[in-house]
Amino acid sequence: MLKNAPMSPPLPSIDSFAAAKLAEIRARGLYRTIRPTVRHADGTVTREGRRLISFSCNDYLNLAHHPEVKARARAAIDTYGAGAGASRLITGNHPLLDALESRLAALKGAEAAAVFGSGYLANLGIIPCFAGPGDLILMDEYCHACLFAGARISGAEVMTFRHNDMDHLAALLAEHRQSFRHALILTDGVFSMDGDLAPLDEMAPLARRFDAWLMTDDAHGVGVLGRDGRGSSFMGPDKADVPLQMGTLSKAMGSYGGYLCASRTVIEYVKNRARSLIFTTGLPPASVAASIAALDVIANDPALRGEPLRKARLFADALGLPQPQSPIVPVIVGAPDAALQAAAALEERGFLVVAIRPPTVPEGTARLRVTFTAAHQDQDVLRLAEAVRALGLPRPAP
Numbered sequence: 001m002l003k004n005a006p007m008s009p010p011l012p013s014i015d016s017f018a019a020a021k022l023a024e025i026r027a028r029g030l031y032r033t034i035r036p037t038v039r040h041a042d043g044t045v046t047r048e049g050r051r052l053i054s055f056s057c058n059d060y061l062n063l064a065h066h067p068e069v070k071a072r073a074r075a076a077i078d079t080y081g082a083g084a085g086a087s088r089l090i091t092g093n094h095p096l097l098d099a100l101e102s103r104l105a106a107l108k109g110a111e112a113a114a115v116f117g118s119g120y121l122a123n124l125g126i127i128p129c130f131a132g133p134g135d136l137i138l139m140d141e142y143c144h145a146c147l148f149a150g151a152r153i154s155g156a157e158v159m160t161f162r163h164n165d166m167d168h169l170a171a172l173l174a175e176h177r178q179s180f181r182h183a184l185i186l187t188d189g190v191f192s193m194d195g196d197l198a199p200l201d202e203m204a205p206l207a208r209r210f211d212a213w214l215m216t217d218d219a220h221g222v223g224v225l226g227r228d229g230r231g232s233s234f235m236g237p238d239k240a241d242v243p244l245q246m247g248t249l250s251k252a253m254g255s256y257g258g259y260l261c262a263s264r265t266v267i268e269y270v271k272n273r274a275r276s277l278i279f280t281t282g283l284p285p286a287s288v289a290a291s292i293a294a295l296d297v298i299a300n301d302p303a304l305r306g307e308p309l310r311k312a313r314l315f316a317d318a319l320g321l322p323q324p325q326s327p328i329v330p331v332i333v334g335a336p337d338a339a340l341q342a343a344a345a346l347e348e349r350g351f352l353v354v355a356i357r358p359p360t361v362p363e364g365t366a367r368l369r370v371t372f373t374a375a376h377q378d379q380d381v382l383r384l385a386e387a388v389r390a391l392g393l394p395r396p397a398p
């Protein structure tokens with residue numbers, strides 16, 4: 001017992017610190033709440049007792065509730081248990097993980113794959129394997145937050161190029177490449193907040209020319225875009241020349257986990273080096289089994305794979321928005337408060353559409369991020385477009 005403890009202690013400094021930070025976040029219109037929500041098989045959700053049609057989920061093919069996916073996840077629990085027990089390097093390589101890695105490598109046209117705990121963990125682990133102090137990372141300014149996180153912890157010099165601006169990337173490479181030992185270029189294959197694609201057909205040759213290694217984050221591409229749902233490297237007749245294809249199992253696959261597909265040697269090195277693979281517990285068997293089942297569904301159902309993009313186009317056409325390249329359609333609102341109000345108004349009308357604010361997107365571009373899934377009914381897509389129009393959106397470009 002402390003002898004001189006004060007009778008009524010002041011607010012602990014950590015609480016006053018947190019309270020002041022929260023006040024600052026609120027004042028900037030950036031306060032976030034996480035609301036209790038249940039997702040259903042038909043693409044609707046229950047929130048505060050109300051049923052809403054969700055247009056804010058990345059489960060593009062609704063596989064999280066697919067009967068076959070759920071059955072195989074259940075069977076994996078019965079056979080292998082609920083958890084992995086330890087890191088893969090300690091308790092060993094689960095047979096389901098080997099199977100999943102082979103399937104992912106085949107899907108991505110790569111020799112091998114490494115599965116991680118999540119997409120975020122994958123990027124935290126992979127990037128420092130290929131860039132460190134004395135190396136250069138060039139990344140698109142709109143890259144996902146976890147690519148920035150991985151780049152920062154790598155200790156490499158980090159430069160951003162203007163979104164999808166290949167002239168800017170080429171200029172940075174011409175000016176800086178020679179001053180660094182290795183160079184790594186990072187981009188989303190499909191940009192998560194804008195839904196547009198990286199120009200890999202230009203970027204890959206540029207990377208080769210400057211002896212830089214190209215890594216794509218295909219979180220939003222796999223399963224829904226490209227030949228046979230193989231993602232953003234497969235938009236053209238030939239596979240794009242991308243030596244490091246990263247992605248997540250948490251979106252179109254409907255499950256959880258992240259991965260890298262690359263050459264056999266690169267994967268062997270990553271499994272020896274990536275700290276977020278070595279020092280963390282392996283994925284639960286159910287998640288792995290669900291991902292394998294999801295890959296089967298994706299392989300066997302071409303019509304299903306095309307549905308999310310078809311619905312995105314239906315929505316964009318109805319509002320006169322540019323032709324979407326992916327199932328993600330941004331409706332730019334501008335100010336954070338206005339985006340929140342628009343989302344609340346849509347919720348009143350039975351639609352769940354998430355408002356995305358800075359720092360997730362650049363200042364002044366707070367938006368509704370509308371995502372489409374295979375389960376959406378065309379008439380609901382059109383009703384949503386009507387409701388968006390009734391809010392005076394999309395605003396004419398400034």
Ligand SMILES: *Cc1c(COP(=O)(O)O)cnc(C)c1O
Pocket residue numbers: 118119120121144146188192217219220248249250256257258
């Ligand atoms: C969602 C997302 C991630 C993170 O993947 P998780 O599996 O959810 O951790 C990484 N990159 C991009 C582009 C994403 O959209």
